[in-house]
Amino acid sequence: MARRAMSVFRQWPSRVFSVETEGEPVYFSIRNEHRGEEVPRVFREVPKSDRCYSLHVCCSDRVRRAKFYAELKENFQRELPPRWDVSPMSSFLPNVRDSLIHGYFVRDHSESPSRSESFLRSLSPDAVLVCSYVRGEDGGVWTQRLWSDSETAEKSKEYFVVPAEAPEYHPSALGIINSDVFYSFEEALEVLQKCGDIIPEAKSVMELLPRRADARSEPDFPVVVIEGLDATGKTTLTESLRDTLGATLLRSPPQGLSPFRARFDQEPPLIRRAFYALGNYMTAEQVGQESTKTPVIVDRFWHSTAAYAIAAAVGGPVSNLPAEGSEVYRWPSDLLQPSLVVLLTLDSEERKRRLRGRGQGKTLEEQALDQNQIFRLKVEEAYRRISGPPCIVVDASPSADQVLQQVQLVIRAKCHL
Template sequence: MARRAMSLLPQWSSRVFSVELDGAPHYFAIQEKHRGEEAPWVFRKAQNCERCFSLLVCSSDRIRRAKFYGELGDKLLRHLSPGCDLSPMSSFLPNVKDSLVKGYFVKVNSESSSPTERLLRDLIQHDPVLVCSYLRGEDSQLWTQHQWTDSQLVEVSKGYYVVPSEAPEYHPSALNIINSDVFYSFEEAYEVLKQCGDIIPEAKSVLELLPSRAETRSKPDFPVIVIEGLDATGKTTLTESLRDTLGAALLRSPPQCLSPWRACFDQEPPLIRRAFYALGNYITAEQIGQQGMKTPVIVDRFWHSTAAYAIATAVSGPLCNLPAEGSEVYRWPSDLLQPSLVILLTLDPEERKRRLRNRGQGKTDEEQELDHNQLFRLRVEEAYRRISGPACISVDASPSADQVLQQVLLLIRGKCHL
């Protein structure tokens, strides 16, 4: 199994490795000869460890690869000894699209070294995972990488030396977003859920709800206004007020018909979870098309939310790691109905937290992440602003609900002539 995994990772010595620590990627590379470089930061942080391991999931089947990546993380968390430290990692060819391979990095102390090795040997017998061990030399600054195959430690050219690597021009995940974290066509998202049918029975139920096909449509007779924003920015209050004031239909994305399966798909890996929510937008678009022939339509969240959260989750670290403004990852899907106007409600972070506390409702994992990870919140907000076709118009949601309503009505009347 390990030999087959290795065959799926060409140009091994040209690859860069990224380990997520403290919410940001840290990079290292390998080379056959050591030229006096100091140990990469990841390994300087591991000076109290006897050795480290990397596990990279290498299946050629992307559905299996996504499922196994999640299952591997759960298995490692359950079975690794208390003295081990587990971090997400990846391997990629710098600035090469779709070369990203995900996995985990394990730091091990002397007491937990033997049980960890037994666990990893068992893994590579049956699963599509490539294991490498990292051994510290007599000089504490010198670490070497060794590949495992068929439960044996194999030295390749007596191991590769581990050396620092500069950050690539693009965050590794930024080149892997299209039709993986964010979907840009009905067919791409549909194909993922279709392939899940044998392993996720609920996928078949979701597919039965979908329109027969998505196609580029002319705009409905009446305007379509989307209201976006983080939780507790006042979306529900505003959308209901707009419905009543304009005599409009009010729709939500994801649509209510997907509610029975959301908990199931929220537990799936990103590829499958994001495809599920992408298809929810196409169901909402079908509903918009029907309602928009009779009345204006207000939509509580739409594709902007789906894309912004996915991009901000995939790309870790500071804002500069996001794909540049104007990147193709921010483009609107060509086969998805475009709204007439998109309003983004913004709110001071402390005020938003105060409102969340007053609501006392349970939070999604992403909302919990927004609360304790400022960088994640900033990435979500910036991704919202960079999505085009149409772009969001920001509205300050801190005034009273009536003042916000009046400001949004002015925008609607100016843009949509209502």
């Protein structure tokens, strides 16, 4: 068993388990003895003929872990074993950062348990911990069996399964820092370095990167970032500001990364987020150079990278986001800070109308914005909670000229331009 798996194995009785059902997590824990607790909700309506399993991806290398988890998901979507229902799940140590382990909860309706267990045993034992769940004769007690070895499941430890209280915040928050959102150049670079052998484009991207992050305390000229969801008018506004202020216009990710975006958009969040985080540092290097000569307008920056990542990582409603003031919203200490950040907001129906008129290809996350109002609300709220500097919200529903005038007033007041 791999080192990380062994560490997880030793801490197993202290972990809490979360199964996503209809977008909401259901929690349970395990004990050495049963004290009359009720059956956890995820097991209450399981027919007697069904069997339940859980898979926990825990190999030591986090790039391999992310790739393996994504490959499992793709395999389930492409070739779901007959009569299986699969739900995302995780396990974690309460309030312990980096303790989050992603996995899947499986309900098997098939008539051949041997085939299902054969499939589970075929999974890489140094990458996945497997559990089976057994119903007691009276149906009121369930036990969990952790397979310490995929070939000797019968020798594994058994625990009683009991309900667990929901944690103070969504468990995904335990794994956001430097996995979904990166807070230093070195942390993001380390991920891409580990991808060099499996993603050839990673080496090309690294050749474009600055040698190190250089967070200058204050640019010579003001740096104004324009943020907002697609179709809120960022492009029109940033180009108008460039012309009216005699400024340099930059975008994040920078043009140099455009040939690689489609490739990295296919990768698991860990790798994809590291790619876009490094794009911010490339843009910051350009900003540092240009802000010695002129004001700089930036079309999206770290706020976008972080807000989308946080919203995607946290399941369920807006209330599941980490609380305002959480360290997940802090600005990276080695990333140049803009003088001002303007967040354009727009009524969802008007935004959809504008999108229909554009007819451009969209990323998976942009498609999710169109289809999922909850995701959109989480992105907008994450924008508002990011500090250093915070966003100034501007209504983008008036005409382009009116929005330009309003933003110019904000820039004059905040940046003295």
